[in-house]
Amino acid sequence: MTEGTDLGVTEGPMVYKKDGYYYLLVAEGGTGPMHAATLMRSTSVVGPYEVDPDYPMITTRNTPDHPLQNAGHGSLVETQLGDWYMVFICSRPLPDGNKLSPLGRETSLQKVTWTPEGWLQLAAGGKQPQLHIPETELTPHPFDPDPIRDDFDEGKLSVHWHTLRVPADESWLSLSERPGYLRLKGRESLTSLHHQSLVARRIQSFTCEIVTCVAYEPQAFTQMAGLVFYYDESDHYYLRISHDDQVGKHLAIIVSDQGQYDELDTYVPVPEGQVYLKAAMTFDKIQFFYCLDGQSWQPIGLTLYSGNLADSYQSKLSFTGAFVGLCAQDLRGTRLHADFDFFDYMELDA
Numbered sequence: 001m002t003e004g005t006d007l008g009v010t011e012g013p014m015v016y017k018k019d020g021y022y023y024l025l026v027a028e029g030g031t032g033p034m035h036a037a038t039l040m041r042s043t044s045v046v047g048p049y050e051v052d053p054d055y056p057m058i059t060t061r062n063t064p065d066h067p068l069q070n071a072g073h074g075s076l077v078e079t080q081l082g083d084w085y086m087v088f089i090c091s092r093p094l095p096d097g098n099k100l101s102p103l104g105r106e107t108s109l110q111k112v113t114w115t116p117e118g119w120l121q122l123a124a125g126g127k128q129p130q131l132h133i134p135e136t137e138l139t140p141h142p143f144d145p146d147p148i149r150d151d152f153d154e155g156k157l158s159v160h161w162h163t164l165r166v167p168a169d170e171s172w173l174s175l176s177e178r179p180g181y182l183r184l185k186g187r188e189s190l191t192s193l194h195h196q197s198l199v200a201r202r203i204q205s206f207t208c209e210i211v212t213c214v215a216y217e218p219q220a221f222t223q224m225a226g227l228v229f230y231y232d233e234s235d236h237y238y239l240r241i242s243h244d245d246q247v248g249k250h251l252a253i254i255v256s257d258q259g260q261y262d263e264l265d266t267y268v269p270v271p272e273g274q275v276y277l278k279a280a281m282t283f284d285k286i287q288f289f290y291c292l293d294g295q296s297w298q299p300i301g302l303t304l305y306s307g308n309l310a311d312s313y314q315s316k317l318s319f320t321g322a323f324v325g326l327c328a329q330d331l332r333g334t335r336l337h338a339d340f341d342f343f344d345y346m347e348l349d350a
Contacts, residue, residue, distance in 0.1 A: 002049040004028060007036055007056060014075050015045070019118065024049055025057075025086075027073040031105070031319065032312065034061045035072035037088060039120050052119045058088060058110065059127050068108060068129045069093055069101070076112070076120075079138055084112045084120070090129065091311065094206070096284045100310035102231075103203060104321020109133060150343045152182040160201040160345075162323065165194075172197045172335070181215075181339040186223060186330025191233045191256065200230055200325025205347035206283045210324050213294065215274045216338040218243040222331035225338030226251075227277040229286060230323045231309040234259040235316075238327075239277055239288040239300065241270065241338075251275070251290055253301040258314055264301050274341065279324065281306055 004010025007028035014025045024040040036059035040049035058074065060066040074088040090108050091101035111123035111133050124130045150158055152175055157168060170176075172195075174183040187197045216225045218241060226240035238254040244267065251268040254261070268290065278289040278297060286304040289297040307313060309322035324345070328338040 001047045002026075002040055002051075005038055005051055005055055007034070007038065010038075012073055016076055021118065022049075025074050025076060025120075028056065029059070029061060029072065031072065031089070032070060033064065033099075035059065035070045036061060037072045037074040037086075041118070054119065054121070056127065057112075057120055058086070058122060058129060060090070060129070063128055064099070066128055067092060067131060069099070070105070071108070071129050079136065081137060083136065084114065086110050086112045086120075088129070092206075094284045094307055094310075096307070098307055100307035100313055102306045102309045102311075102322040103206065104311050105319045106321075148344050148346045150345075151180065152340065152342065153180055157199065161199050161325075162201065164196050164198045164200075168199070173199065177337075178339050181341055182326065182343070183337050183339050184225065184326060184328040185335040185337045186225065186328040187335065189329050189331065190228065190230070190236055190238060190254075190327065191259070191261075193233060196327065197329070198228070198230070198325060198327040200228070200323035200327075201345060203229075203281065203322045203324055207281065207348040208324075209278065209280050209344070209346045209348060211276065211278045211342075211344040212326060213274050213276045213341040214241065214326075214338055215341070216241050216328075217272060218249065218336065220332060221245075223329065223336050225328035226326075227279055227288070228325055228327050229279065229281075229304075229306075229309060230325060230327075231313075231316075231320070232318070235308050235313065237286060237288075237304050237309075239279065239290070241275060251277075251300060253288060255304070257308055266301050268300055 009030040012027040016023045021041040022045045029036045036056035038055040039052040042049040060071045068090040071090040074086045089105045093099050093101050112120050113123045172185045177183050184197045187195045224240040224242040229237040247267050253264040276291045276294045288300050291297045330336045
């Protein structure tokens with residue numbers, strides 16, 4: 001057993017056996033700025049474990065300007081060629097200096113080597129992760145790139161889609177009622193802790209563009225559907241179609257900041273029929289767009305700050321990162337549906 005080190009918050013041990021020793025690779029410091037990974041060893045699996053005298057093995061706790069922050073929680077692998085690598089988690093802050101990471105916790109890789117004394121160290125030396133590591137001599141196994149567009153032509157959602165709290169089922173989501181479309185039946189609001197009609201995917205790049213096309217005919221202000229940047233019930237940006245007694249069918253943007261609801265003043269009337277919605281994220285900026293023909297895009301609303309969708313925004317203690325997706329609400333309880341023709345997610349060169 002071990003009580004860890006003075007870094008504290010010792011957790012997540014990974015156990016390995018090598019050259020007569022049992023090794024523990026543990027996370028320490030918590031998964032925020034003080035995060036680290038420390039190696040320990042013992043000749044018995046139950047310990048006691050001695051700590052690497054040069055601990056921690058990897059951390060950015062003393063380098064707040066490093067591009068990969070919160071480094072820790074490692075896991076080891078030995079390749080067929082006898083090389084060793086450590087997979088670990090970290091986060092990439094926005095470059096605006098506010099230390100916010102809307103991409104959440106991400107997986108990174110470092111090459112490591114064993115010292116003559118039987119401890120691990122980063123192959124490049126030091127404690128901070130390298131931004132680039134040497135290519136391995138293993139034969140590459142290329143994977144086909146994911147398609148930009150999901151046409152919703154398959155009988156099930158792709159692996160990238162996530163639902164909130166409960167699996168997708170025909171009571172609120174259908175890929176068959178209108179073939180080639182994702183049909184969402186409106187349920188509770190985006191602030192609900194219960195039954196939301198929301199499907200979304202992780203944002204994996206600071207620069208990306210998202211496009212969809214939705215057919216939706218709301219009859220009241222309590223019915224809405226559209227495109228959402230979503231962190232949780234308290235923090236999200238929502239470009240939605242709804243209905244107003246004076247304006248009729250229209251577009252507007254909802255902002256929820258730490259649970260404080262705000263509806264931006266811009267109401268843009270739109271006719272019956274399908275509407276194209278787009279969002280562009282460029283590091284700390286998010287801009288929504290719309291059009292009726294899929295080509296003549298018009299911006300709508302103000303530029304929004306992506307840092308509000310970060311794990312550490314306002315001391316939020318979560319690690320999911322931001323999502324972008326599709327949703328529908330019907331606070332009347334009639335489950336008015338919205339039909340989404342496709343969903344494009346395209347990562348752009350920074």
